[in-house]
Amino acid sequence: MIDKTQPLPLHYQITMDLRNKIREGYWIVGDLFPTDKELMEQYGVSSTTIRRAVSELVNEGWIRRQPGKGTFITKEFVETVDDGLRGFFEEVKAKGKNPSADILSMTSIYVDEKICDDVPELQIFRDTKVFVIEKVHRIDGNPVTYLKSYWPDNIGKKIPEFDLSSRGMYEILEVELGISLEKAEQMISAKIANDHESEALEVPKKSPVLLMERVAYAQGKPIELSLNVYRADSYRYRLVLNRNQPKNGGIVLNTQS
Numbered sequence: 001m002i003d004k005t006q007p008l009p010l011h012y013q014i015t016m017d018l019r020n021k022i023r024e025g026y027w028i029v030g031d032l033f034p035t036d037k038e039l040m041e042q043y044g045v046s047s048t049t050i051r052r053a054v055s056e057l058v059n060e061g062w063i064r065r066q067p068g069k070g071t072f073i074t075k076e077f078v079e080t081v082d083d084g085l086r087g088f089f090e091e092v093k094a095k096g097k098n099p100s101a102d103i104l105s106m107t108s109i110y111v112d113e114k115i116c117d118d119v120p121e122l123q124i125f126r127d128t129k130v131f132v133i134e135k136v137h138r139i140d141g142n143p144v145t146y147l148k149s150y151w152p153d154n155i156g157k158k159i160p161e162f163d164l165s166s167r168g169m170y171e172i173l174e175v176e177l178g179i180s181l182e183k184a185e186q187m188i189s190a191k192i193a194n195d196h197e198s199e200a201l202e203v204p205k206k207s208p209v210l211l212m213e214r215v216a217y218a219q220g221k222p223i224e225l226s227l228n229v230y231r232a233d234s235y236r237y238r239l240v241l242n243r244n245q246p247k248n249g250g251i252v253l254n255t256q257s
Contacts, residue, residue: 001017001043002014002017002043002045010043010045010049010053011045011049011050011052011053011056012053014039014043014045014049014050014053015053015056015057018039018053018054018057018062019057019060019062022057022062022063022073027073028073029073029074029140030072030073031072031073032070032071032072033063033070033071033072033073034071035070035071036050036051036054039053039054054071060233061074061233062074085170085181085183085184085216086170087168087169087170087171088137088145088168089167089168089170089171090168090170090171092139097139097140098139098140098141099137099138099139099168100137100138100141100165100166101135101136101137101138101164101165101166102135102136102138102165103133103134103135103160103164103165104134104135104136104200105132105133105134106131106132106133106134106160107131107132108129108130108131108132108153108156108157109129109130109132110128110129111125111126111127111128111129111130112127119227121213121215121225121227122150122225124215124222124225125150125152125222125225128152128153129152129153130150130151130152130153130156131150131151131152131153131155131156131157131159132148132149132150132156133148133149133151133156133159133160133164133169134147134148134149135147135149135164136200136201139234142234143200143201143202143231144201144230144231144234144235145201145228145229145230145231145235146197146200146201146228146229147226147227147228147229148226148227149169149224149225149226149227150224150225150226151223151224152223155173155177155179155223158177159172159173159177161176162176169224170216173223179218179223180218181216181217181218181223182217182218182219182220183216183217184214184215184216184217185214185215185217186212186213186214186215187212187213188210188211188212188213189210189211189213190208190209190210190211190232191208191209191210191211191229192206192207192208192209193205193206193207193208193209193229197209197229201229201231203231203233207231207232208232209229209230209231209232210229210230210232210235211227211228211229211230212226212227212228212230213225213226213227213228214226214228
């Protein structure tokens with residue numbers, strides 16, 4: 001709700017409140033959004049204030065006005081909660097959504113010095129052969145993630161024997177190949193999408209995106225490097241922090257200009 005004693009403008013508070021409700025699933029895509037009159041009564045503010053708040057949601061793509069029909073929810077976030085190691089398909093199915101994937105390419109490469117210069121994260125597989133799976137993840141048909149997944153060649157080549165368009169790689173790894181994942185290390189940062197990523201995610205060129213770099217382990221050794229590029233307007237990452245929990249991470253500062 002809103003607090004009229006706060007210095008924040010009322011329309012800004014209302015926008016934040018409505019945005020949070022959409023993110024938390026109060027409405028889902030396709031639902032009819034409340035009318036301006038209903039919102040005026042709910043928040044006890046003027047029509048001008050409501051119009052400014054609602055216009056911001058329209059500009060951000062959360063809702064769409066259809067003349068003569070009303071205003072409808074058009075977007076929702078994918079939320080990952082940091083409480084266990086799961087893949088995209090597992091996360092999305094747990095939320096009652098329909099995950100799928102478009103396979104863009106699959107190939108074997110040798111990780112030499114030049115490859116490591118281009119993709120420094122591949123140092124963990126230096127001087128070995130890896131199998132690369134490039135794909136786009138979708139939720140209910142909408143693109144959410146562009147990723148490249150790097151596996152030791154002997155393991156990665158077995159994964160495409162199964163249907164990657166409808167099954168997650170972690171499920172295939174454990175159920176079909178009998179390899180159990182133990183843990184993963186990951187970092188999340190912001191970046192600007194390159195042309196290829198923009199096309200894959202169906203966003204304008206140079207759009208802001210989130211990059212999640214993950215290294216998964218099995219039997220104490222790295223088994224996958226995954227570089228995931230998320231649409232910033234469709235994804236958020238939630239952490240549950242315990243002050244008394246032992247520290248196992250921290251802030252990494254990039255001092256390069």
